[in-house]
Amino acid sequence: MFTSLVRSFKKYRDFKRLKDKDFAFLFCESNDDEVVVIDTETTGLDPKKDEILSIGAVKVKNNKILTSQTFEVYLKNSKEIDAKSIEIHGIRPCDLVNAKESDEAIKEFLKFIGSSKLVGYYLEFDVAMINRYTRPLLGIELPNEMVEISELYFDKTITLIPQGNIDLRFDTIMQNYDLPSMGAHNAVNDAIMTAMIYLKLTN
Template structure:
């Protein structure tokens, strides 16, 4: 009820009718896992460099329908930022404008549930641009992978200190580690986490 009221209020602020589909009732059988590589960790100050996303349906990750976008930057990428995500300025040859990237991302996710690792940050980064471009924030339902892991793990060590680091979860679930700090690879690894956690009762 409360979420419905918020979404209705959010929808009234939509300034572009092309994106009304974002507010359609979602289908729980299909979700989108996504990840952003950014210039830093402050959504107010930093920018998105790349977006990776994959769809999950019927317990399958659809890699042949993945989204991987590089975004043109208005200024040079800082050296400290490069040491984290390994994306250099020369790697952005052929990158697309920000508005195009956000629109392509929105068409890709549609009204589907979104999942991710510390998803709140990635959603905040996307919302920074959707507010400016469309007047809205993402209305999609959201699933936090680290929360699912925590809820499974706490059953076995209720008084324990649970390590929620990405690589720890990956190792605990016996999943392969792809090349890190690549938005698409991170999305794929997170999607594997989601499926593994969804299909086991406890860790």
């Protein structure tokens, strides 16, 4: 109950800080039948200095992945992409020729997710990266409730291996549930694969 009160207070405080009331919908009650699974590709792993290159998302409603309702956007970045990061996410400078300004991209993303619960694999990092843009733009951090896939997997697996070491790597979880790979590694495909894991863990 205390945690719930703290969350409610923070949500109320952030609503008061919201610079653009056109985004008040972020603070509406979420629909329990729908979540949005998100993923980001970034220039590095430091939310304080690195930037988002792309955001991918897919909606899950009534235990179904709505592949017809996916979201993908590329963001312009202010510095050269490191060669090592290109090896990881495969996003090259030429892929960002038609990328959108960060403010426009983030606003489109916020309109897609609305007030839905957010689901992700190591979601804390993705949200920290997104908050780097929402704070100067809207004066707030994402108010959405969040569901961490690795925590769900740990909680479900620890009952089977109470004293064992649990491998929380994404590929391992996919293999353990015999889930198909989406092929190309990008934010949308990663979001869809994460959605598949989410359905396995919650059904």
